[in-house]
Amino acid sequence: MMKPSITCTLLAAGLLSGCSLAPTYERPAAPVAPAFPVNAPAASGTAAPAATDVKAAVDTGWRDFFADERLRQLIGTALENNRDLRTTALRIEEARAAYNITRADRLPNVNAALSGTRARTPAFRSGTGEAVVGESFDAGLSLAAFELDFFGRVRNLSAAALAAYLATDEARRAAQISLVAEVAKAYFTERAFAEQQALAQSTYEARRRTYDLTRQRLDVGASSLLDLRLNETLMETARASALALARQRAQAENALTLLVGAPPAQAASGAMADDRRIDAMSSLPEGLPSDLLARRPDIRAAEQRLLAANANIGAARAAFFPRISLTAALGSSSPEFSQLFDSGTKTWSFVPQLTLPIFDAGRNRANLNLAEVRKDLAVADYERSIQVAFREVADALAARAYLADQVAAQRAIQDAQADRLRLLQLRFENGVASSLDVLDAQRELFEAQQQLVQARLLRTTGAIDLYRALGGGLQ
Template sequence: LVSAVASSYINLRSLDRQLEIAKATTASRAESVHVFELRFKGGEVSQMELAQSQSEYEASRAVIPQIEAQIAQQEDALSVLLGRNPGDILRGRALAELAAPAVPAGLPSDLLERRPDLRQAEQDLVAANAQIGAAKALYFPQISLTGLLGTQSGQFSKLFTGPSRVWSFAGSIAQPIFEGGAIVGQVKQAEAVQQQALYSYRKAIQVAFQEVDDALISSQKLREQFDVQERQVEALATYAHLARLRYEGGYTSYIEVLDAERSLFNAQLNQTQTQAGVLVSYVNLYKAMGGGWVITADSMTTQAAQHSGDAAAQSAK
């Protein structure tokens, strides 16, 4: 739930930023259309150039309602995650102000033990082991080995009574002492279930390590991608500015200006999505580690106590 809420909010702020970019681009293109309309009336530009300018304006304008719909849907989804009715979500920091947390080196793998899927798989294995013990126990009569106050039990004489070779307890409960293949089959079945639970537990561990590794790789590569896209956006902004100057000076056609501005617009949207992806990768890492990687003194003391208790229990066994 924590991971889903965090990811939803990051995606919401990413959509907010994309909407800002789309509106700013649309406003800029609207000014260009206005200028071109005046120039067209004065005979300075052709109708084709005016149509090109209008086309790009409408293209960026069409993106706005699409992003607005995604924002509304994301707000509704986040509201439901928070246990509220669908509606608006109050905003906090902007996407660029959300800092990715530092991940220290040398984190212990014990953090994964908090994952609910690993806990479930472990408890399934414990239950399967108990089933083996219960199945093997059918070989033995369930009677008291000692009598009252630790004296000799008088029930041993009832161990094998009657021609059907059954043992009786308290005169009211009777069950076969030897059922041969039936009990053997139950033991084998319990052992097979235990093996299945063991393989499931191993798989759960492998999946846990895989998800941690995937999240670490994703965060690293997305950061590298974001850095590249940041330089690309800067270069395209320069390109668009120079292309417009060249067009105003009569050195190039308006198509070059449109191409530069279109590339800049798309690059800005892609960079925003990657920026959100970097933050979401840390959320995935938090989830993969079963609740993050911040280890406090209290949690370390608790873990040490748990390990000591486990070691004592294992020694007792």
């Protein structure tokens, strides 16, 4: 009779003596330059922020990175209500459940059972010439087809499921970072449209007053019809711009509402102010090392998918080797329920089974080839993810290098145009300059003001893109 302790010893040996046939994992070399390209230096007239350390600038959580309290509220609401992010979170729960199912296969499943049977045997089969009604009762514990994982098949399947779960979790982090960045960009875009609309509306009001004055001057013969039509053109141009910007602002609000996942609690107000934390991105030094990309969740997710593919190769290789499984039961059986656990009713069974693949029509070989091809695909996906991330950071660094100078230049243009208009108005009042010169200066000042707002928006969104591309955005 085989003692239960012998069965436990065999189970422990099977659990502890397994080996893995998965290839030794080696992280592929990053197919990018060791450092990001050095672009033109930042504007010499721009004051450098105090924080110059890469870690201090990038490791800052979004609550500290964005100083606008209204924006922080919107981002917090988006992280709670955004449907895309909610779907990603559910994907994590799905992957976690799949991993728990696979991990359970590494441990024996022990079941307890209690059953009773009552059956009638016909007279011609009973051997006694009379029908017999018999009863039997059984109770016990059973171990059903537990695989001794000598070649690591189950272990590698569990490792693959774990890597898939971790990849899904990293994908959620990447989605959160992208959502934070998109909400911030949508918010500042709406603020830029609001600022441009306010400029266009104030310009329209000023030109309308000028138009009314010109019409009064025309009535008394102090002005010409040409001056009136020119003023009317400028007035209606400003009105058309204000209406177009109002439409764009409304659409930007709708886009922001979609990202947030709920209607804003209150309408945004105020101008698009420059943010000192966003400006801190301009203090990052040139020639940043490209290994900063390792901090990005999407890169880590791609590597976890590669690890899963590597583990699946081990599971596919193990299918070529014998598979050993154990089935065992321990209990008692009795014709009377009241005597089920009496002395002499004990039962046990022990059924080891070895399965050796002999002919499978090439199925195992095809599964191994499939696993190897999927690993090659995972390597290509990993390398592609690094290249895309490298380009995103390089583009953001290039934008940072030039947009600060562009904003400074555009502000200088606006100041020059404002001073030009002031001087022309003085000359016009003294009869030296014509009204056409004044109208032309008003038009160019309006264009300079609108372009300055756009340049500031590009600089802000560029800093947000750099913050996201380097892996920032988590709290």
